[in-house]
Amino acid sequence: MTRCARGRRRFASLLLVMGAAVLGAGCGERAADVTVVRFWAMGREGEIVTALLPEFERTHPGIRVDVQQLPWTAAHEKLLTAFAGDATPDLCQLGNTWIPEFVALGALQPLDASIARSSVDPHDFFAGIWDTNVVGGQVYGVPWYVDTRLLFYRRDILDAAGISAPPVSWSEWLHALAAVQAHAPPGRYAILLPMNEVEPLLALALSQDDPLLRDGGRYGNFRSAGFRRALTFYVDMFRRGYAPPITASQLGNVWSEFGRGTFAFYISGPWNIGEFQRRLPAAVQNAWATAALPGPSGPGTSTAGGSSLVLFRASPVKDAAWQLVEYLSRPDIERRFHAQTGDLPPRRSAWNDPALASDVYARAFRDQLERVKPAPTVPEWERITDEMQLVAERAARGEWSVDEAVRELDARTDRILEKRRWMLARGARD
Amino acid sequence: MRPTRVAWWFVGPALCVIGVFFVVPVAAALVMSLTDFDIYALADWRNLRIVGLSNYVELLQRPLFWRALGNTVYFVAVGVPLSLAASLGAALLLNSPLARFQPFFRTALFAPVVTTVVAVAVIWRYLLGTRYGFINYALGAIGIAPVDWLGDPHFAMPAIILFAVWKNFGYNMIILLAGLQAIPRELYEAARIDGASSLAQFRYVTLPVLTPILTIVAILTVAGYFQLFAEPYVMTQGGPLQSTVSVLYFMYEEGFKWWNLGNASAVAFLLFLLIFAVTLLQMRQARRSGVWQ
């Protein structure tokens, strides 16, 4: 029995040691003399940027970069959770519509001083894009790439339906959709508008003159005539059967379906230039093209999206992280990055690059970038777009009329903005 | 046996953990539900407001809350009887003296319980796929048109119910099996000698002995099913058209997606009150019908 007892004591002490080790482990690693910069990146950019890092680590000995990739669908949640749990990374790729939110939380580090001392030239960037990073007179992010939404379409399907040029106005667009749908065999559609994506509707709404929020971002303005028009146009595409009422994941593989001609039009962003070139079969490679979004009476406005590189205030290694930002903002590095992702550079000078200037697909984006409008810069914008998507889905499925939908959306938006109104009334900064 | 102080050393650690990591947070949640604690308040304490019961009042006026409640009640009302029927049926089959390879069948039927929800939800999401999923293929073989299980708001919750029943029926099956095995064979023999058919044997021998256990199992299953979360989270993300948003999923979104912690805590407490009320009702019903002490 004594042997058992000793054995048990050893076991117990082993347990305690293990317990202590486990509790202590995972609390962050720091090898001697090496600064680790934690970098969170989303989507395709996260995959590509990893390839650019070995050179950075070589030229900056003593800094190691730990890249964590997040899917876009979970990124916003994860960032908020990280903020709440004091576990934010050092450096992050942040969608520019989220910058006001994180600035309001006091999570981001102002970058004016660092930019002034560095080689990053604010004037080289598209003014509208740079402005999305400025809150309260201070700069919080360096634009990494710009993003907007425009038309991808199958030229051959349009040709077969008798449409020789991509549509420029909404009426031309409806005409093209009708023609393509008439020619389409059953199971095929004219346009894909995944119901889980809000950007197409947002782009249509931004083409209108009426702002989406009123009163300094205190109330929703979805009851305006402009948004009604945009929502009606959007919903009509489902009601007339041009677009299938499905989500992206229900479709399966968007790229192969585009290749199969399941739909002729698709509203998407620049990353798909690279993806289509990679994934579509050779037979279809010359059959697709890009075009600017049609607007109500002529070429339309689109979303001024994109991502910036931001530093978190709580980071203990801000200098090293800033060095990475500088590195990624170098023109030659950016060129390589954009070439591989298909993303578009936020600098005007980069657009003169022969590779980009000769890219037939990017031309439409350059054109569209002249007509982009930013989303309202309120911290609650992410939540409001969420509600937009939910309400639009119901309207598209025919559950609500456009009238009911816009009233509901306004009601929900007003409720979401209630706290903002209270804080503004108390004298908080806008 | 004399009371000992040493006893506190035995229970101390566990009680400490439960106290600090369960009781305190629950109490804090109650307090939080009376404020509008949100991400602004996390950033700066001065942005916090005490709002009393207005979180609860607002919640009861939000259509999405009622929708979530409706979805959850639907899930419980259909899922629990289905699950119990499956568990009871499987237990009866396993208990039958005619059954062979009992251990093998028992293991096979219990296997889904052991798996992790995430892994099997991925499989089921695929099996329920509209074009390439097996279920539609099998339905097609008997002449039924393909169903858009995860995309059609009318079919998404039934798909989740089917999935949940598949995943969980083995658990109750084991418990009911234990209950069945406790019934002495002589009772069945006696009934058979007296000329009772299988059905009569079931009604007069099995059911009376099984009813207490069945009641407990039912109560626990109902309470468990009210806490539906993982399946909608992995399979449908609450969609399509929020037809699979359960109360806990709604709480998760409020709390961890948008960080409206005051609201989320209020939802959690409302759910707790609901489960508590339903459980009490069930227990009172059981006691009244003489099933229990």
Next chain:
Amino acid sequence: MRARPAAFAVNAMLLGASAFAVFPLLWMLAASFMAPGEASTYPPPLVPAHATLANYRELFAQTGMGRYLANSVLLAVAATTLSLVFNVMAGYAFAKLRFTGRDRIFKLMLGALVIPGQVAMVPLFLLLKHMGLVNTYGGVIVPALASIFGIFLVRQYALSIPDDLLEAARIDGATEWRIFRSVVVPLLKPIIVTLAVFTLLGTWNDFMWPLIVLTDRNLYTLPVALASLAREHVQDNELMMAGSVLTTVPVLCVFLALQRYYLQGLMMGSVKG
């Protein structure tokens, strides 16, 4: 004589039910060996045309599943062993030791079983933040160190330990610790194994709490990584299946090896309770 068709019916139904239960798991296994894209063909295939390990290779090479597997193993084993210590001691004490308020506390704890765990999640997260445990292994393990259900199971079983045995040891002058170590624990072995299997399965499969607490990808457990992977790689079904296999097979093996204890424990707990 009438037994033959009846026996056939019973066994056929059992076979059918088992097929229903096991088919998705078998299909998961089959699909994990299929070539990328093969699963999304019509009619849906039951077996791979040419079995390939490509998915598993990609899983370990590209997505780093090896790391997540290690995390899951580490966390499950650590949580199980540590929580066993806490729960067994407490369960025995509630059964056999006397202290003030013993029965009242126990009843309260049973009542607390009704409270859904998710009520506590948000404040617990904030509490762990203040303790610096967010995004660490500790944050996952520490709340699981003691569980009311575990204490209940142990207590029910420990009630059956004969009091005379304990009294005799006390009269002999043994301390409570000595009695616990030498007399009680060997007697509790069956329920300890049951509880160990229960806790192991529970922690391995736990998904919601690690999802919330862990932000650093290196610390993810398999279910969390799989959930994240499932959202990213919506198209790569075969890769997902390989990931599911990796997440499911270890627990299935543990279950198959120890199912006797696990099922016995469930059945015992239910009949006694």
